Amino acid sequence: MPLEAYFTLALTAGVLITLITTRIGPDVILMGALAILVVTGILSPEQALVGFANPGVITIAVLYIVAAGLKETGAIQFLTGRLLGQPKTTRQAQARLVLPTSMLSAFMNNTAVVAMLIPAVQDWAQRNNIAASKLLLPLSYAAIMGGTLTLIGTSTNLVVDGLLQSERGVSLHLFELAWVGVPVLLVGALYLVLFGNRLLPNRQSAVEQLDQAREYSVEMKVTPGSPISGKTIQEAGLRNLQSSYLAEIERGGHTLSAVAPDTPLQDDDRLVFIGAPEGARELRRINGLKAANGDVQKLKIANHQRHLVEVVLGPDFPALGQTIKESGFRTHFKAVILSVSRRGSRVPGKLGEIRLDVGDTLLLEAGPSFVEQYRFRRDFLLVSVLNDSTPPDFRKAPIALALLGLLVLSAATGLLSILEAALLAAGGMLVTRCITASHARRSIDLSVLVVIAASFALGAAMRETGAAAGVAQLLLGTGNLSPWLALALVYITTVAFTETITNNAAAVLMFPIAMAVADQLGVNFMPFAIAIMFAASASFITPLGYQTNLMVLGPGGYRVSDYLKIGLPLSVLIAVTAIVLIPMVWTL
Structure with a gap:
């Protein structure tokens, strides 16, 4: 040759x-x-x-x-x-x-x-x-x-x-x-x-895990001077929530597990809730609670305009190998990661410290333009949209x-x-x-x-x-x-x-x-x-x-x-x- x-x-x-x-x-x-x-x-x-x-x-x-x-x-x-x-x-x-x-x-x-x-x-x-x-x-x-x-x-x-x-x-x-x-x-x-x-x-997929295995967790914080500060869990209305339950309270560097209904809430308590995806919306409607990490709160989109979106990370996703915190996901994509599933299991540990990998399935809360904007991008293989407000035009x-x-x-x-x-x-x-x-x-x-x-x-x-x-x-x-x-x-x-x-x-x-x-x-x-x-x-x-x-x-x-x-x-x-x-x- x-x-x-x-x-x-x-x-x-x-x-x-x-x-x-x-x-x-x-x-x-x-x-x-x-x-x-x-x-x-x-x-x-x-x-x-x-x-x-x-x-x-x-x-x-x-x-x-x-x-x-x-x-x-x-x-x-x-x-x-x-x-x-x-x-x-x-x-x-x-x-x-x-x-x-x-x-x-x-x-x-x-x-x-x-x-x-x-x-x-x-x-x-x-x-x-x-x-x-x-x-x-x-x-x-x-x-x-x-x-x-x-x-x-x-x-x-x-x-x-x-x-x-x-x-x-x-x-x-x-x-x-x-x-x-x-x-x-x-x-x-x-x-x-x-x-x-x-x-x-x-x-089970990520969504099934959240809905059925109740592995979805949201961290909320008691706002200082709020109406629920000083009240018991029962009095604050946090005992019989429809879509989630209070699993533990982090207070002053200590964790209180299996908290009783008569446990009083204090300023800056960090509350960890477990339940279905809809629980995040339910918790945001309670006066005196705010998102502990601020991400959900910073997503300035009305509740009725938000969607739950399940996406799979493709090989061209720019932040592979980085933690969620390092990736600046919310800033770049105007969406908040609620949970990460890898090979069928929810990834344990703090959400912000999870390192992203090819094939990871993310459950996101995003605005109505997210699907339209990223449907054909190589960052994600968009799989499913929950509660989509723009259904197909079946007439055609x-x-x-x-x-x-x-x-x-x-x-x-x-x-x-x-x-x-x-x-x-x-x-x-x-x-x-x-x-x-x-x-x-x-x-x-x-x-x-x-x-x-x-x-x-x-x-x-x-x-x-x-x-x-x-x-x-x-x-x-x-x-x-x-x-x-x-x-x-x-x-x-x-x-x-x-x-x-x-x-x-x-x-x-x-x-x-x-x-x-x-x-x-x-x-x-x-x-x-x-x-x-x-x-x-x-x-x-x-x-x-x-x-x-x-x-x-x-x-x-x-x-x-x-x-x-x-x-x-x-x-x-x-x-x-x-x-x-x-x-x-x-x-x-």
Whole structure:
């Protein structure tokens, strides 16, 4: 291999290591790699920037708007409310959940599907007395598998299709992947329904812990000279509160536990209350009490305008590793942290001293603009909003569903290309006011698009310098490897990449290698391209491998071991199914 090929391989390895070991944004890392390739002359600017004009990347951007329109109109809730029903057992609930989730994910971004369904599934589970932890991980897995049913089901499919168009002149049809996607979904769904109840834990989310286990604590202070100072607990009206109870009093450096009703209150007493989230509002209405830490009081928003919001910290949250006090959370986000849940358990200790980590679930009290402002920010994976005062406009749900149907019909019949159909549907969402222009702009995740487009530069460098051919030769070894085993090796390598870096980056980096393997073996390249599509989406083993897995981590109260326990067998089943069927549909 020439020197440029070794440099490209070293740069690619550096990108992979940086993605795995640091918290630097993937878009920053890949744009840095793109800049290096241009400055060193390995790629011309035109070659390096070709990803930004790729039809697959543009289609992904447009489909973000379509998905946002479906979300804003409540079209997903409109469907799921009729499909989920009233299951009698956990197994029935899992079976009812997998089908609608996978069908929705087949036609819209699976991250959006999971974001919309998490609150609905939590409520549904509570109504049917089923632990949400039995349902939320199957929700994520069903969305991932559903994305393999159609070409628009996941961004990875569109990225690989865009590469096939630009490099091989081949374009896939909307439902072409279903030949393998349907069996993969059936195998995966059957596994989840048969073994999910046994393998999945029975745990509570942060909100369930606060409501049921009564682990939510609020510290209040007796205002000097207030009407309740000098009165007993019973006389001050603190004995029979509706949503909380007085657990202890801190006075003069001493703690009084199990306080009696006739205990008199003194100025500057610090009262610790335990109970449901609504208890904070109840306590603020008592004349003579104020928030001990001042944070709730400093949140200058009327009570009737506040919301309880459950969010999950993403890998790009700026204060990871810092304590809540050091993060200045209230100042930066105009919201107060009420509780922190980590791997299903409330984090003990003083709230201000808790160090924030990826996957932490925070229960916040925030103003009405919080959801709108941070819904599409990378700081949080917004999961659920409690007491939301801005419900969807369900009157327009039929319009949004009709536009989605028009997209699918026009693309499936070949009347329009997928990009043209997506543009038409997105335009229809704007014209019919299913979504406003400002919401449409905010719904487009530019960082994801930059990651995908910049990844194309690395893939092009691998191909142009001969690095891909060199890696392919290394994978083939002595040259006695059969095409079927080579396909399996490409699939497994892609799965390993997608579990550690972004699925789209894994697909783009593996594509030139897979094409080189096919060329050196002298076989059809299509099975290798299809294998990358399925393998890049088959992230079931870790919470960080796929965004939907991370989104359900906190709400489901999961631990990393839970993903390995149920996800590893599922990953093996999916791999065997795909590797056996792909060469039968697209001949090697």
